[in-house]
Amino acid sequence: MLSIGKLSAATGVKVPTIRYYEEIGLLPEAERSAGNQRLYGVMAQERLAFIRHSRDLGFSLDDIRELLSLSDRPDMSCAAADVIATRQLVSIKDRIMRLQSLQQELERMLTQCAQGTISDCKVIEALSNHECCLHTHHGEV
Amino acid sequence: MLSIGKLSAATGVKVPTIRYYEEIGLLPEAERSAGNQRLYGVMAQERLAFIRHSRDLGFSLDDIRELLSLSDRPDMSCAAADVIATRQLVSIKDRIMRLQSLQQELERMLTQCAQGTISDCKVIEALSNHECCLHTHHGEV
DNA sequence: TCTTGAACCTCTAGTTGCTAGAGATCCTAT
DNA sequence: ATAGGATCTCTAGCAACTAGAGGTTCAAGA
Structure with a gap:
């Protein structure tokens, strides 16, 4: 024990x-x-x-x-387990796609930033208005 | 207003x-x-x-x-903002990689499952012993 | 003008999956 | 016998909200 x-x-x-x-x-x-x-x-x-x-x-x-x-129920069909695992797989794929679009957006923001002052920082600017986004991204990641 | x-x-x-x-x-x-x-x-x-x-x-x-x-401080250097955005980018890339390895693992589990009973369900089996994993995956995703 | 009902207010408690701490007890090694 | 590490229970806290109770205010129609 x-x-x-x-x-x-x-x-x-x-x-x-x-x-x-x-x-x-x-x-x-x-x-x-x-x-x-x-x-x-x-x-x-x-x-x-x-x-x-x-x-x-x-x-x-x-x-x-x-x-x-x-x-705990070895005789049952494993279909239910597959459903759960498949659901999980779908959710993971979804999260990967969301994260990839965020990654692109952040990379775009950072490459445009010329390392000057806040007033012309593309990072801050990009955060200020969603319109300048290439992608739409909503919901949790 | x-x-x-x-x-x-x-x-x-x-x-x-x-x-x-x-x-x-x-x-x-x-x-x-x-x-x-x-x-x-x-x-x-x-x-x-x-x-x-x-x-x-x-x-x-x-x-x-x-x-x-x-x-709120437009005259400051935007370096600090870049640091934050870069940190976020790194963390997103990291999460994507973790999720991709989970995705592979789940896909492997699911393709091996022959839709029989729980007792020989590869999904349940794979969850039971970590040793049969191809990848090591730890920490949060 | 009155009235109805949607929108607003504050407050508390719940969610997920833990983690941190207090203060007390137990177990093991010397 | 005793020191100190491991364990016990209990409460509270984390992120980032969400839900609900019970009460007030506002705006639009009769």
């Missing part, structure tokens, strides 16, 4: 984050030692690694909750 | 967000009508448009605070 600190070292998930995952029900309540400290077995470690990896791939905790409950 | 609703419509910034910006000092305190309702002039509208556009480009409110204070 691992203490929370060892589990943290083993999975790369910080100690308060592990407690947080337990609090929101993503991890089951841990066993406790005689002195009330959390103890983890192999199952918990695997589950946490799953969460960690999914987070690395950008899944939301809600998505992960669903993926975890799917992984 | 514009009411907060008209200003919102003119700039595309939601009404509660405008009040929020005032609360955190990004916008100056608005004038008030006899009945205590906010009134905005052209200056406020321009300032809000600046904020809106900067947010669209992914700048943090702290960055925007700095950019705004620069734009």
